[in-house]
Amino acid sequence: MSTEHLVEPSADFPVRDYGPPRVHYLNWRHTIASWLLSRDHKRIGIMYLVSISIFFVVGSLFAAIFRLELLTPEGDFLQADTYNKFFTLHGVVMIFFFLIPSIPAVLGNFLIPLMIGAKDVAFPKLNLASWYIFMVGGTIGVAIILLGGLDTGWTFYTPLSSSYANTHVFLAAMLVFITGFSSILTGLNFLVTIHKMRAPGLTWFRLPLFIWAHYATSVIQVLGTPVLAITVFLVGIERIWGVGIFDPALGGDPILFQHMFWFYSHPAVYIMILPGMGVISEVIACFSRNRVFGYEFIAFSSVAIAIIGFLVWGHHMYVSGQSMYANLVFSLLTMLVAVPSAIKIFNWTATLYKGNVIWETPMLYAVGFIGLFGIGGGTGLFLGTTGLDVPLHDTYFVVAHFHYVMVGGMVMAYLAGIHFWWPKITGKMYAQTPAKISAIVVFVGFNFTFFPQFLAGWNGMPRRYHSYNADFQIWNVLSTAGATVLGIGFLMPAFYLGWSLFFGKDAGSNPWGARGLEWEACTSPPIPHNFEEIPVVTQEAYAYTGEETVSV
Amino acid sequence: MWNFPLLPEQASAYAAKVDPLFYALAVFVLTFTMGVTTVFIVLGVRYRKRRGVHRKSVHVENMLIELVWSAIPVVIAIAIFAWGAVLYYDHGKAPGDTIDINVIGKQWMWKIQHPNGLREVNELHVPKGRPVKLIMTSQDVIHSFYVPAFRKKQDVLPARYTSLWFEATKVGEYPLFCAEYCGTEHSLMGGTVYVMEPSDYEEWLGGGPALTPAAEGEAIFQKMGCATCHDAGDSSRGPSLNGLYGKDVKLRGGGTIPANDEYLRRSIMEPTADVVVGYTPLMPAFKTQFNEDDILSLLAYIKSLGGGTQE
Structure with a gap:
């Protein structure tokens, strides 16, 4: 270990502004092999960023095509089978190849060692292996698309998937099985890293809330994902060898599948949203120049979500034939899992009180997150209520609800995080005006796309419909129009962020005037081993004084 | 439009x-x-950082x-x-x-x-x-x-x-x-x-x-020869179906099971799955011979023979 170095809070912030280093993680080697064989958590984070961005584009194109189909009530643009494949692939690609890895694998990988003052994650080779496993899964995904697709829905309900579908269910089961290990190993890596590699003085309650959120996420990844792997494995062997597990014609139980599937796939929702909440905590603290209000409450609410989140899977099954009494218990637990999220929202809002608030791009995304996640979480109350879920289940109301949480919540948080740490990751600052416009375009386009779906669903439009009752047309036309705006909003960052790589000005080590080791003790971009000297931490995570300046 | x-x-x-x-x-x-x-935005505007205003950030904690x-x-x-x-x-x-x-x-x-x-x-x-x-x-x-x-x-x-x-x-x-x-x-x-x-x-x-479903069921019951063993009186070969619906049935090997739709369906399709105590499993499986309509008719017939009501 190297010598100790104090990070002092100081009135004349920034402590020091490191210029761009001569050798940093991006330029210290230039060969392709130096990327593909890199065990540097930062390079692996970039490799994930590139891969999931490609998957996001693919998943969005599927959505764009079926939203065109839905402009008219008749199934006139796509064949029914094609439509079914497109919504299935949209779900599979977006969930397994974008939402689950997005914040943990990109920002978590990049930032966790920086934030805790470590030179890398605990198991760098395992980290690289996780990316390769992820890409093997991705390759199977591409193979499925090229071989003719998959039409079971991303939920793989049996016996449709195990005995009836004529598409590549076995390959898809392999895809989910293999990709899951990438998620498990990343979670395991983060758990060990957070436990064992914190810098001297960095106690649990001095950790950034981003770390707490990733800790909770990792616990779910490690405990939940194996159950999904087992489930799809069983679907696979039922399909190939006709072993009766889920298909009643073979002596199986289709409801058993739903229990096993949702035992993972409901907590998976928290894998997707918790890291986003971690990002929002960082962004709001930085841009209000305040300690996060109720730090401990936000930290423990993440843990509470991770625990209670494992006990609510049955709320996906109120009308499946599950017992009425089970439904009531799941409903009560579901209501309680909403409470920690409400606590977080209150504390974030209170953080602004008597702060020095700066409305930079990440903060615009954060306020968008609050509004959209509020609607997304709130409509979860509708669906968690037994009596009300009976009409709403499997309608467009559900589609709108989870897009408000997953896109309105998670993707907004992801974009907030990308805009916040972009100068740290690349060393370059992007143009602020187009970035602020993109935040507004995404917010407007998003609401325009998904709010009409609540109305379609409440009026009875079932989800996964290739053709639909003409009464619902207006809501679908609005939704498709909104999706066009949303698509433009999502494309904009590709341009100004790409532009910044080549023409952006050097960001400096701490352009936002933020607290945290990644800003205060690290160059932009960071050097290959992150820190010249391992920092010693003497203060809490958010020691803002209100006098930090922004230089963008 | x-x-x-x-x-x-x-x-x-x-x-x-x-x-x-x-x-x-x-x-x-x-x-x-x-x-x-709204509160978020109002606070964000009220406490925005302004040139010339020097406000020390305060760390508020309030357990209440x-x-x-x-x-x-x-x-x-x-x-x-x-x-x-x-x-x-x-x-x-x-x-x-x-x-x-x-x-x-x-x-x-x-x-x-x-x-x-x-x-x-x-x-x-x-x-x-x-x-x-x-x-x-x-x-x-x-x-x-x-x-x-x-x-x-x-x-x-x-x-x-x-x-x-x-x-x-x-x-x-x-x-x-x-x-x-x-x-x-x-x-x-x-x-x-x-x-x-x-x-x-x-x-x-x-x-x-x-023809009501129960009548259709009775016709199937006769045609398939079910009555040979399950006629009105208790024969030695099969249990009577009179008053069966909704009652608890004692099973061979211990335990009871309510005679509801699912149990009856299973007993027709796979008779060896749950055998009633005191009987030998002689009955052939009808898995491949009945469709769902036939079974619903048979269930209606069995219900018409009396018994409790069952959810």
């Missing part, structure tokens, strides 16, 4: 009860979200506030749960005097049979003001019977029987959908529910064939 369906049609007793909950929650969630977002705003959501959450739970529980069990209609879902159609034997496909005629119970099963994958105007939905499973009941309150035609994705033509697996005045319904029923 286009309809703007904002509020769905209310055509059942349940719809009238569930709608106030929906609208109350909608007002609550919109108020909450807009309220919090934390506890209050943790406790309030708990109370609200439980209140919402309770409202929905009471509605759900009250409507969970069908009343005793229902008109029982058999429904079979298959890729991609709904086959329906009325108590007097009349069959229809993708159409369901029901009287206004009478509770109707659908006894449903699927011939292949999972489907879901959904009538938005009644605010009712229930998954329909292969090899199991689920039921859905409603009381229509308004004469009219309402869409029927399959809500559980079931393959290629999922979106075409729908139809229409016709709610009729009771007198019109009786008249409509009158046009049907005379």
